Amino acid sequence: MTSRKTTFFSYKPKTILNKHKRADHWFWTRYSAYPYLGCQHGCEFCYCREQKYSPYDDPTDFSHVIKVKENAPELLRRALKNAPLDAIFTGDYQPAERKFELSRRMLEVCLETGFPVFVLERNPGVLRDLDLLRAIHEKARAVVAFSIISTPDSKNYDRVCQMEHLAPPAKKRFDAMQKIAAAGIPVGVSMMPILPGLCDDAANIEAVVRWTADHGGTFVLASGLTLSDQQKEYFFGVLRARFPDLLALYQTLYPPKSYGQIGSNWRKTALLIRAACVKAGIRDRIPRPIVPGEKRAINKHVVELLADQLYAMELNAEPNHRLWMYRKAAWAIEDMAENIGLIHRVMGLKGLEQIPDIGQEMGMIVERLILESNPNST
Numbered sequence: 526m527t528s529r530k531t532t533f534f535s536y537k538p539k540t541i542l543n544k545h546k547r548a549d550h551w552f553w554t555r556y557s558a559y560p561y562l563g564c565q566h567g568c569e570f571c572y573c574r575e576q577k578y579s580p581y582d583d584p585t586d587f588s589h590v591i592k593v594k595e596n597a598p599e600l601l602r603r604a605l606k607n608a609p610l611d612a613i614f615t616g617d618y619q620p621a622e623r624k625f626e627l628s629r630r631m632l633e634v635c636l637e638t639g640f641p642v643f644v645l646e647r648n649p650g651v652l653r654d655l656d657l658l659r660a661i662h663e664k665a666r667a668v669v670a671f672s673i674i675s676t677p678d679s680k681n682y683d684r685v686c687q688m689e690h691l692a693p694p695a696k697k698r699f700d701a702m703q704k705i706a707a708a709g710i711p712v713g714v715s716m717m718p719i720l721p722g723l724c725d726d727a728a729n730i731e732a733v734v735r736w737t738a739d740h741g742g743t744f745v746l747a748s749g750l751t752l753s754d755q756q757k758e759y760f761f762g763v764l765r766a767r768f769p770d771l772l773a774l775y776q777t778l779y780p781p782k783s784y785g786q787i788g789s790n791w792r793k794t795a796l797l798i799r800a801a802c803v804k805a806g807i808r809d810r811i812p813r814p815i816v817p818g819e820k821r822a823i824n825k826h827v828v829e830l831l832a833d834q835l836y837a838m839e840l841n842a843e844p845n846h847r848l849w850m851y852r853k854a855a856w857a858i859e860d861m862a863e864n865i866g867l868i869h870r871v872m873g874l875k876g877l878e879q880i881p882d883i884g885q886e887m888g889m890i891v892e893r894l895i896l897e898s899n900p901n902s903t
């Protein structure tokens with residue numbers, strides 16, 4: 526571990542908003558915009574050290590040389606001017622934010638333009654902007670998730686802390702979660718990445734879910750670790766130096782040229798999380814932030830319900846063609862310019878069946894979802 530001093534470089538990028546064709550089915554964001562490059566939390570497993578994300582030749586610079594996009598709020602305002610309404614993945618409350626306040630100013634732009642936001646944080650510093658998040662939630666919806674992979678009472682907590690040694694302790698994140706929940710904003714946990722041999726045991730997974738529910742969180746979304754190119758090299762260097770007993774396990778799970786975990790039994794872990802969530806009365810899916818009264822609100826909610834069913838089918842290992850039927854229907858509804866509820870009201874089931882990638886069987890499924898849909902429930 527290093528006590529190296531952090532340096533900041535301010536610059537003016539030309540663009541800030543990353544745009545996707547449609548919102549993903551995990552975080553429900555179509556856009557992302559971040560004010561800093563590099564992260565002072567310096568988690569050893571961070572995928573941002575991958576070549577495609579990292580502007581650093583030396584991966585150790587990632588946590589100590591922070592590039593500050595000083596025109597981020599202005600760029601965001603300009604980019605959102607003609608962008609279709611959808612959720613933005615934004616906010617970054619690493620210590621740099623106390624000095625530069627760019628995340629706050631970007632949230633102000635989201636409030637002003639009426640875009641919903643999703644904030645994913647390892648730092649309780651996000652509480653500083655609770656007033657703004659509350660205002661955004663009232664106007665356009667906001668969802669907050671804290672990155673937490675282990676609870677303070679878990680057997681490997683001390684070792685997990687060494688993996689994210691520059692980030693505030695998990696207890697502070699849980700306490701912040703409680704305050705955000707008390708403010709009426711949907712909040713939960715992103716349990717990512719579940720590190721093999723450190724936090725993938727059933728007791729830790731159940732504890733994270735239980736602590737989340739006890740602190741007012743309503744969801745735990747989880748996924749595994751990916752390791753690639755220079756990030757993989759860096760991470761193996763950390764294992765060699767500080768966790769030599771884990772080296773053999775990771776060499777087996779992440780052999781050369783692999784990205785995800787070889788032989789991963791992800792379904793087993795996901796089912797464990799689902800069972801723990803059901804027991805705790807929370808969900809293993811993030812709620813979709815949908816702007817109240819927006820023209821396509823019902824489409825977005827039907828897509829959310831379809832994606833929930835798709836995830837359940839994946840957990841049940843249902844055949845691939847069935848999964849694709851749901852996936853393609855969700856994409857088709859997401860891409861429609863028209864309000865699907867209106868189509869159903871005017872043309873009934875026949876109208877739904879005419880939508881590309883829907884057809885007869887899916888038409889009946891979508892009809893049921895329209896009838897049970899409540900787009901403003903987030």
Ligand code: SF4
Nearest residue numbers: 564566567568571647
């Ligand atoms: S807080 Fe997130 S972005 Fe920052 S180092 Fe950790 S994993 Fe990476």
